[in-house]
Amino acid sequence: MATKGQKTEQTTTNTIEKLRNLYRLQLIDSEIDKIKQIRGELPLEVQDLEDEITGLETRLENYENDIAELKKQIETKKQEIKEAELLIKKYTEQQNNVRNNREFESISKEIEFQTLEITLFEKRIKEFTVEVETKQEILDKSKEALNERKQDLSAKQDELEEIIKENQKDIEKLQKQSDELSKKIDSRTLNAYIKIRNNARNGLAVVTVERNACAGCFNLIPPQRQLDIKSGKKVIPCEYCGRILVDKDILEENPPKEVEPEIKPTTKTKKTSKTKK
Numbered sequence: 008m009a010t011k012g013q014k015t016e017q018t019t020t021n022t023i024e025k026l027r028n029l030y031r032l033q034l035i036d037s038e039i040d041k042i043k044q045i046r047g048e049l050p051l052e053v054q055d056l057e058d059e060i061t062g063l064e065t066r067l068e069n070y071e072n073d074i075a076e077l078k079k080q081i082e083t084k085k086q087e088i089k090e091a092e093l094l095i096k097k098y099t100e101q102q103n104n105v106r107n108n109r110e111f112e113s114i115s116k117e118i119e120f121q122t123l124e125i126t127l128f129e130k131r132i133k134e135f136t137v138e139v140e141t142k143q144e145i146l147d148k149s150k151e152a153l154n155e156r157k158q159d160l161s162a163k164q165d166e167l168e169e170i171i172k173e174n175q176k177d178i179e180k181l182q183k184q185s186d187e188l189s190k191k192i193d194s195r196t197l198n199a200y201i202k203i204r205n206n207a208r209n210g211l212a213v214v215t216v217e218r219n220a221c222a223g224c225f226n227l228i229p230p231q232r233q234l235d236i237k238s239g240k241k242v243i244p245c246e247y248c249g250r251i252l253v254d255k256d257i258l259e260e261n262p263p264k265e266v267e268p269e270i271k272p273t274t275k276t277k278k279t280s281k282t283k284k
């Protein structure tokens with residue numbers, strides 16, 4: 008009887024320790040997953056800035072084209088004024104040589120018309136000039152904004168690079184811990200862990216019982232099964248998703264880090280069995 012009891016205790020301790028290591032491994036691997044996920048999102052911020060810059064550049068180009076077009080039109084109007092002035096000069100000379108009043112009147116009307124044309128051209132030039140000034144002002148401001156954005160981008164790119172480098176360090180550190188822990192777990196269990204983890208979308212192979220349910224698939228776990236899980240005597244998978252279930256306080260009896268698993272097998276189990284008896 009005593010021998011049998013001792014043997015069970017030993018197995019229980021080993022199983023608990025195995026479950027603890029599995030759970031620790033899961034926590035570290037999840038941490039790695041999280042960092043990798045964050046790293047994956049970071050370049051999006053840079054992408055957003057790049058898109059914004061492209062948008063600003065297109066806007067600047069449009070404004071530059073508009074301004075160039077307006078300036079061209081101003082030049083055309085100036086040319087037209089010159090032509091009108093030449094005509095007026097010509098007509099004025101002609102007036103000196105008219106034969107009769109009617110001819111004089113007719114030329115006067117032409118001169119009047121050209122004078123009106125000049126007024127109209129000047130008005131247009133004024134309008135275009137105001138438009139050019141307005142657009143130039145916006146253009147200058149946009150250029151400033153663009154420069155700022157470009158500086159932001161360059162800073163962000165540096166930051167991103169730094170973060171990626173830093174993350175890489177974190178990942179390597181965690182990966183080392185993960186590898187160390189993996190060595191403590193027998194290959195059959197470890198392979199099962201890896202297989203479940205690869206199949207699970209959230210990378211969880213070892214989960215706790217939360218509110219009477221599997222924290223992996225949220226299906227309820229029967230009370231008796233919960234007790235079995237709590238006892239840590241066996242590796243118990245979730246009936247629904249196959250993930251390995253552990254008690255959520257499983258790590259509390261032993262500080263999780265850097266402490267060799269103490270094999271002080273009997274104290275707790277003995278107490279339990281005593282109470283049972």
Ligand SMILES: [Zn+2]
Nearest residue numbers: 221224245248
């Ligand atoms: Zn489950």
